[in-house]
Amino acid sequence: MTQGAARKPNRRGEGTRLRADIFAAAAALIEETGSEQDVTLREIARRVGIAAPSIYEHFPSREAIVDAVLDAGFAELRAAVEQALASQADPWARLRAGCAAYLNFAAQRPGQYRILFGRRLHLTGRLAAAGDETFGLLVTALRDCAAAGQCATDDPTADATVIWLALHGYATLHPSLPGFAWPSLPAVLDRILSRYAPAGPAGHTP
Amino acid sequence: MTQGAARKPNRRGEGTRLRADIFAAAAALIEETGSEQDVTLREIARRVGIAAPSIYEHFPSREAIVDAVLDAGFAELRAAVEQALASQADPWARLRAGCAAYLNFAAQRPGQYRILFGRRLHLTGRLAAAGDETFGLLVTALRDCAAAGQCATDDPTADATVIWLALHGYATLHPSLPGFAWPSLPAVLDRILSRYAPAGPAGHTP
DNA sequence: TGTACATCAGTGAACGCGCGTTCACTGATGTAC
DNA sequence: TGTACATCAGTGAACGCGCGTTCACTGATGTAC
Numbered sequence: 134m135t136q137g138a139a140r141k142p143n144r145r146g147e148g149t150r151l152r153a154d155i156f157a158a159a160a161a162l163i164e165e166t167g168s169e170q171d172v173t174l175r176e177i178a179r180r181v182g183i184a185a186p187s188i189y190e191h192f193p194s195r196e197a198i199v200d201a202v203l204d205a206g207f208a209e210l211r212a213a214v215e216q217a218l219a220s221q222a223d224p225w226a227r228l229r230a231g232c233a234a235y236l237n238f239a240a241q242r243p244g245q246y247r248i249l250f251g252r253r254l255h256l257t258g259r260l261a262a263a264g265d266e267t268f269g270l271l272v273t274a275l276r277d278c279a280a281a282g283q284c285a286t287d288d289p290t291a292d293a294t295v296i297w298l299a300l301h302g303y304a305t306l307h308p309s310l311p312g313f314a315w316p317s318l319p320a321v322l323d324r325i326l327s328r329y330a331p332a333g334p335a336g337h338t339p
Numbered sequence: 340m341t342q343g344a345a346r347k348p349n350r351r352g353e354g355t356r357l358r359a360d361i362f363a364a365a366a367a368l369i370e371e372t373g374s375e376q377d378v379t380l381r382e383i384a385r386r387v388g389i390a391a392p393s394i395y396e397h398f399p400s401r402e403a404i405v406d407a408v409l410d411a412g413f414a415e416l417r418a419a420v421e422q423a424l425a426s427q428a429d430p431w432a433r434l435r436a437g438c439a440a441y442l443n444f445a446a447q448r449p450g451q452y453r454i455l456f457g458r459r460l461h462l463t464g465r466l467a468a469a470g471d472e473t474f475g476l477l478v479t480a481l482r483d484c485a486a487a488g489q490c491a492t493d494d495p496t497a498d499a500t501v502i503w504l505a506l507h508g509y510a511t512l513h514p515s516l517p518g519f520a521w522p523s524l525p526a527v528l529d530r531i532l533s534r535y536a537p538a539g540p541a542g543h544t545p
Numbered sequence: 546t547g548t549a550c551a552t553c554a555g556t557g558a559a560c561g562c563g564c565g566t567t568c569a570c571t572g573a574t575g576t577a578c
Numbered sequence: 579t580g581t582a583c584a585t586c587a588g589t590g591a592a593c594g595c596g597c598g599t600t601c602a603c604t605g606a607t608g609t610a611c
Contacts, residue, residue, distance in 0.1 A: 310470070
């Protein structure tokens with residue numbers, strides 16, 4: 134409006150849109166290939182329909198694009214779990230909803246999930262902290278169940294770890310081995326959690 | 340000894356030895372990188388100390404080397420589990436020993452384990468059959484425990500699946516996230532299995 | 546309203562690299578006589 | 579025992595490829611006057 138100090142008109146709105154297109158193409162490629170290395174700068178450019186060097190207006194390197202997608206994916210996973218937890222009042226229903234959200238994310242984005250938790254060195258720095266916080270959500274949910282008398286655990290952290298291991302196992306193996314006779318997602322989830330339920334359908338004592 | 344029809348003297352014994360050296364270098368590279376794509380034919384040749392084309396005397400392609408290593412790794416994993424099962428008479432001890440052998444293999448060869456179960460299309464054909472048989476060992480061990488009254492399960496296949504998911508989760512996450520506060524391997528194994536024990540240390544009912 | 550100009554998103558050509566694979570070869574090894 | 583020869587494991591040079599990145603550029607857009 135004012136006529137002084139007008140800079141960066143950001144013409145045609147393309148600046149933002151192209152960046153978003155590049156990001157989306159990279160996310161799709163990550164999902165399709167399930168491999169960081171197969172997400173090449175030139176293939177991204179091909180899909181967006183631009184010349185490869187045009188990407189450098191918006192990202193400093195190929196690696197930065199992949200990192201941006203994975204950072205967003207991690208944030209999305211965490212947000213999905215938090216939203217699921219907030220949607221339920223009953224502690225046991227909260228625990229189950231949080232775990233279901235975790236498995237649903239992995240089922241919808243198997244390639245992205247694989248890379249997120251498959252990289253060797255990626256989860257350092259702020260991502261490591263974010264991961265610890267997400268795991269903390271599970272520990273808290275389990276502890277709340279125990280406090281409400283809805284859950285059998287003598288060590289919520291250790292049992293949350295085992296639950297997470299099983300969730301992660303399903304998240305990665307299910308897409309990898311389509312030939313295996315998998316139970317459905319809810320059936321697997323019930324069976325993972327039933328051992329911690331006070332009177333779960335499968336939690337007998339002989 | 341006889342002088343007729345003497346062919347393929349296989350001179351200097353190098354024919355066999357070089358093949359073994361190539362195989363060993365590829366196995367070491369797979370373990371170090373944890374990635375199929377990073378195992379390049381030229382890097383293998385560099386490590387063995389030969390010219391790259393020399394490899395073609397012993398393997399038809401780069402991919403064939405990787406496949407040979409992974410096939411051997413899979414066979415080794417299965418043999419380790421079978422040997423552990425055979426070493427114990429008591430059904431519960433058998434189950435635990437088999438699972439421990441599985442986790443020990445993964446702990447000793449994390450990179451190889453990751454690739455073995457991380458590939459999308461690899462486990463087809465005879466490898467899929469071998470995988471199903473290995474999983475069958477776990478189902479049988481669990482069923483034997485139940486038959487001996489040492490184990491609480493209403494569905495050995497489903498519970499074996501959950502146990503396998505947790506084993507696989509530990510096998511892949513533990514090397515990936517060295518910063519996480521992991522319990523020790525035996526502690527994790529005990530906690531995974533304790534829920535199925537008739538009077539396990541953590542298997543209370545409130 | 547019309548013209549000269551600055552801006553800057555996107556381009557095309559080129560670079561050096563490591564890769565898998567091919568090909569004609571070399572040179573030590575063991576055999577035939 | 580000595581010599582000519584066949585064998586064949588391993589080599590060096592070269593190929594075509596796709597990659598990430600650089601660089602000087604172009605050409606439409608919006609602004610100043």
